[in-house]
Structures are given as structure tokens and as C-alpha cells.
Amino acid sequence: MPVSIYDSLGLDELRRQQGVDPQAVRRLRTALLKSFELDERALAECPVGEQLVLHTLRVDSQHDSQVDGATKLLLRTHGGMLLESVILRIATGRTTLCVSSQVGCAAACEFCATGKMGIAQNLSAEEILDQVLQSGQLLAGEGRRVRNIVFMGMGEPFHNEANLYGALESLTAPELFHHSPAKILVSTVGIPDAMIRCARRFPQVNLALSLHSVKPQVRTRLVPLTAKYPLEDLRSAIVQVNALQQKPVMIEYLLLAGMNDSDEDARELADWLSGLTVHVNLIPYNPIEDAPELAGTDRAGRNEFASRLKEAGLQTTIRYSLGADIAAACGQLVRRENRAATRVRT
Numbered sequence: 001m002p003v004s005i006y007d008s009l010g011l012d013e014l015r016r017q018q019g020v021d022p023q024a025v026r027r028l029r030t031a032l033l034k035s036f037e038l039d040e041r042a043l044a045e046c047p048v049g050e051q052l053v054l055h056t057l058r059v060d061s062q063h064d065s066q067v068d069g070a071t072k073l074l075l076r077t078h079g080g081m082l083l084e085s086v087i088l089r090i091a092t093g094r095t096t097l098c099v100s101s102q103v104g105c106a107a108a109c110e111f112c113a114t115g116k117m118g119i120a121q122n123l124s125a126e127e128i129l130d131q132v133l134q135s136g137q138l139l140a141g142e143g144r145r146v147r148n149i150v151f152m153g154m155g156e157p158f159h160n161e162a163n164l165y166g167a168l169e170s171l172t173a174p175e176l177f178h179h180s181p182a183k184i185l186v187s188t189v190g191i192p193d194a195m196i197r198c199a200r201r202f203p204q205v206n207l208a209l210s211l212h213s214v215k216p217q218v219r220t221r222l223v224p225l226t227a228k229y230p231l232e233d234l235r236s237a238i239v240q241v242n243a244l245q246q247k248p249v250m251i252e253y254l255l256l257a258g259m260n261d262s263d264e265d266a267r268e269l270a271d272w273l274s275g276l277t278v279h280v281n282l283i284p285y286n287p288i289e290d291a292p293e294l295a296g297t298d299r300a301g302r303n304e305f306a307s308r309l310k311e312a313g314l315q316t317t318i319r320y321s322l323g324a325d326i327a328a329a330c331g332q333l334v335r336r337e338n339r340a341a342t343r344v345r346t
């Protein structure tokens with residue numbers, strides 16, 4: 001039976017059975033998960049290599065942006081499902097990796113390409129981890145390292161809570177990736193109890209709430225799950241998360257023209273957030289084909305909205321957007337590829 005590289009007990013048993021030095025296994029895991037060496041090199045000196053499973057995903061294609069440092073990796077599970085990871089090489093040399101937690105998403109947010117795919121399939125912890133390993137190997141070839149890992153790819157991480165926590169354990173484990181929890185961010189559509197559980201179990205991992213509006217009607221339209229988890233519950237979850245963490249909760253706010261970007265929206269948002277330890281990220285909308293009725297707020301409008309929040313004393317950043325030419329917004333590329341596949345089939 002093949003043993004996963006992440007399965008410490010299984011690995012130990014295999015090593016014992018074959019009389020292999022524990023150091024050889026330790027060196028293999030260091031080479032692979034900390035130095036991100038290529039498989040053949042990492043395996044070179046490990047006698048049990050043949051019986052190990054290093055990868056749970058296969059690279060289907062790689063899309064490099066021609067305008068900035070973004071790369072999208074289209075990956076396929078053994079079950080044949082397509083998912084994506086996005087590498088964001090930022091000019092300062094820092095590199096952020098955006099990973100998927102599911103294929104598809106049940107949250108069905110109006111502006112989100114993944115949401116439009118509908119029902120989700122959970123990725124296993126190993127499938128989440130393999131996105132980090134494969135991206136790490138690609139970057140190592142360029143002399144780069146993943147610095148930040150953000151769960152902002154396809155899926156709702158808290159709809160796949162057990163596997164998310166399994167992945168977080170392995171990412172931060174000294175004998176595995178040993179990645180700093182402070183450089184990991186979990187972004188959620190807003191599931192109050194899960195936010196609190198996550199902050200309790202991983203107080204150093206950053207949390208982001210995709211808020212987008214504090215007007216119940218508007219938020220329900222954009223994020224239908226608002227009907228199940230109302231805004232009051234999200235606010236009290238932030239209060240509790242703040243009590244568990246020494247850091248601000250990130251508030252993600254997509255700016256949509258005429259929808260959530262007026263002066264009144266800014267005022268109401270500032271009121272709603274007052275008393276909370278938060279940092280607001282204003283996100284430019286990446287248009288998707290399935291939501292032709294939505295348009296992003298222009299640059300002047302984004303600056304104006306940011307000024308209103310700053311005047312109200314809120315820490316606010318306008319996020320820049322990378323990878324527009326490679327459909328880097330959550331789920332866009334997979335959706336396009338799946339469509340193309342459907343066209344071929346029919």
C-alpha cells in the first residue's frame with residue numbers, strides 16, 4: 001500500500017518494515033516540503049521512495065500572465081476534477097499563493113465564477129497541500145519561495161472544515177512545511193461558528209470575512225448565505241475572534257458600481273465596523289461572464305470610498321488586482337475550461 005508523504009505514522013511503519021534509517025525519511029521530507037526540490041532529486045537518497053505518494057494532483061496546464069507576475073495553475077484531482085491555484089509574484093519579491101479548498105462552491109455568491117459552478121466537492125487535506133507543494137516546486141526553480149498562503153481560491157474553506165484544519169496542521173507542522181501560521185490567511189463568506197472555532201484552534205492564522213455590504217438586502221443579493229447567517233451574527237463572531245487573536249480580522253469588500261459604493265454605504269460600513277479590530281481591503285471587481293449586470297467601481301470611486309473609511313478612522317487598503325489576462329478571479333479559468341470541454345463533448 002502506498003503511503004502519503006504527509007502520513008507520519010504510516011511513513012514510520014514503512015521505514016521500520018524496510019529497515020530504513022529515520023534520517024533518510026526526514027531528509028526526504030525536508031528536501032520536498034521545506035526546500036521544494038523536484039521529486040527525483042528529493043527521492044534520490046530515500047530507499048522507500050517507490051512506495052510513497054508525493055502528489056495527489058496533476059498539473060493540467062500553466063497560464064502565465066503577460067502583464068504582471070501572476071501564474072494560474074490548473075490542476076486535476078485523481079477523480080478528474082479541475083481546480084486552480086494562483087501564484088502572485090509581487091514586485092517587492094514577495095510571493096503569495098492562493099489555494100482552493102473545494103471544487104465548485106455551494107455559497108453561490110452573485111459576483112463569483114466558482115459560485116456559479118454550483119455544488120461543491122471537498123478537496124482532501126492532501127489535495128490542498130499538494131497545491132502548495134507543486135507551486136513551491138515551480139517557484140523554487142525561479143529562486144522564489146511562497147511567503148503567504150491565502151485560502152482565496154475556489155470554494156468556501158469552512159464548508160470543508162475538517163480538511164482545512166488538517167491542511168493547516170500540516171502546513172504549520174515543524175516536521176512538514178513549517179510555514180508560519182501568521183503568513184496564512186483563511187477567507188470566508190462568513191460562517192460565524194466556524195470563524196470562532198478556527199480562531200480558537202489556530203489563533204495565529206489570519207481570518208478574512210468577505211463582507212461586501214452591511215445592508216441586509218444588498219448583502220443577501222450578493223451573498224445569499226446572509227439569509228442563513230445574518231449580519232448581526234457575523235459582527236458578534238468578529239467580536240469573539242478579536243478576543244481570541246492579537247490581530248485584526250480582514251474585511252474584504254468588493255466595490256460594485258451603484259450597488260455598495262455610495263457615501264452612505266461607506267458611512268454605514270464604518271458604523272458597523274466601529275469598535276472592532278479590523279483592516280478593510282477594498283477589492284476591485286474582476287468582471288465575470290455570468291454576472292453581466294455587475295460592474296466594478298472606477299478608480300476615482302474606489303479612492304473616494306477608501307478616503308471615507310480612512311476619515312472614519314478605519315485601516316483601509318485598496319487591493320490591486322493581478323492576472324486580469326489569465327482570468328485570475330476565483331474560479332474563472334476552471335469555469336471557462338469546463339465550458340470548452342462541454343462544447344467539445346456536445
Ligand code: SAH
Nearest residue numbers: 112152155156187188189210252285286329
Ligand atoms: N469563499 C471564500 C474564499 C474564496 S473567494 C470567501 O468568500 O471569502 C476569495 C475572495 O475573492 C473573496 O473575498 C471573494 O469575495 C472574492 N471574489 C470572488 N469573485 C470575485 C470577483 N469576480 N472579483 C473580485 N473578487 C472576487
